[in-house]
């Protein structure tokens with residue numbers, strides 16, 4: 001069973017009487033353990049697709065199954081729950097709470113999940129160690145560099161052991177060297193068995209993915225492994241960060 005399966009997914013926005021078809025029938029299946037890059041021009045529907053896959057929004061039409069569950073008809077409460085259980089989201093703008101420390105930001109999904117204080121602190125600290133921020137636990141976002149903020153966001157995305165990590169242009173607000181570090185970190189997460197879906201503008205970044213999906217005008221224009229890539233065969237991976245099978249989790253090293 002695919003981790004993600006969308007069938008003829010449409011999203012239509014209505015603005016001032018005008019209808020904007022942001023997605024026009026996207027059908028896509030993504031297996032557990034894949035690393036998929038989504039590319040396409042600005043306005044082609046990439047973020048709309050990520051938001052639907054990430055359960056931040058529901059489609060106008062079409063079916064979406066995530067980890068065997070029908071998501072397309074869920075109400076806001078159900079979406080919030082499945083998001084908390086299944087999805088780690090990394091945004092271009094980091095989306096951290098400005099008054100909260102790195103540790104508190106990373107603990108947040110665990111607060112929603114009802115995890116107790118000590119266990120929260122233990123898991124959030126381990127997640128921050130994994131992104132090499134163990135010496136910045138008590139810093140607030142404005143006391144961190146852009147790259148460090150995005151690493152806090154990645155730790156937050158992973159702390160709840162999600163089925164899926166979504167990153168929508170995570171390097172868009174970073175200089176290229178810092179961006180490369182973030183992309184490197186996503187590759188490490190994938191190598192550890194995580195399913196990663198990344199929106200990027202850079203062909204060089206996409207070349208590291210198992211598969212590149214090109215979006216044009218709300219449709220899938222192209223979907224294949226990058227040219228010359230030694231594409232890993234699709235496999236059922238175990239022991240991913242967050243997979244229930246993982247005994248220790250966390251990149252196979254630090255427990256998260």
Ligand SMILES: Nc1ncnc2c1ncn2[C@@H]1O[C@H](COP(=O)(O)OP(=O)(O)O)[C@@H](O)[C@H]1O
Pocket residue numbers: 013014015020021022040041042043044045046047048049
């Ligand atoms: N909340 C919204 N309300 C109305 N139109 C929107 C909304 N979000 C996106 N759109 C429109 O949908 C299209 C796709 O947008 P988006 O998914 O953000 O594209 P991308 O991420 O590829 O740049 C664009 O034409 C955009 O203007």
Ligand SMILES: [Mg+2]
Pocket residue numbers: 046047048168
């Ligand atoms: Mg976008």
